[in-house]
Amino acid sequence: MSFAGVKRLAKEHPKWLPIVEECLECAKKYGEFAGSWVLNGVKKKGIKWFPGLRTLVAYGILKRTDVTRSGRRAYYIMPDMEGVKKALQELGLLKHK
Numbered sequence: 001m002s003f004a005g006v007k008r009l010a011k012e013h014p015k016w017l018p019i020v021e022e023c024l025e026c027a028k029k030y031g032e033f034a035g036s037w038v039l040n041g042v043k044k045k046g047i048k049w050f051p052g053l054r055t056l057v058a059y060g061i062l063k064r065t066d067v068t069r070s071g072r073r074a075y076y077i078m079p080d081m082e083g084v085k086k087a088l089q090e091l092g093l094l095k096h097k
Contacts, residue, residue, distance in 0.1 A: 002080035005059035006087035013055065017093060018045055020061060023053070024085060024094075027078035032065055034073050 009016055022041040026033035035053045042050070053076055056062040061084060066075040078084060088094040 002061050002078070003083035003087045005056075005061045006084055006091075009056075009059050009061070010087075010091055016050075016055060017088070017091065018042055018047060019050055019053075020056065020084065021088060021093060023056065023062060023076070023078060024081060024088065027081050032075050032077050034075055036073060 006017075006020060009020065019038060019042055022038045022045075023033075025041065026037055030037070038053065039050065053062055053064075053074070057064055057076070061078065062076040063079050064074055065077050067073065068075070085094060
């Protein structure tokens with residue numbers, strides 16, 4: 001599902017692809033991660049803001065797992081990291097590792 005979701009996202013909302021890349025990095029590093037951690041990572045790439053990760057949940061790329069801090073911080077997992085990685089590689093965004 002995630003492979004197809006990334007490919008569809010690339011056609012419909014290509015500006016989201018750097019955010020997907022950062023989510024993949026967070027998923028590799030932490031397993032479960034907060035949206036704010038992704039924002040901190042993409043700020044280094046020049047993206048100042050994005051409207052949360054619900055779009056990536058809708059495309060099947062992420063799954064929301066928990067909410068803490070009085071409902072202000074959502075946590076996510078990436079159920080199919082390999083599918084996301086493969087799609088990003090096919091799109092030329094990741095080197096084959």
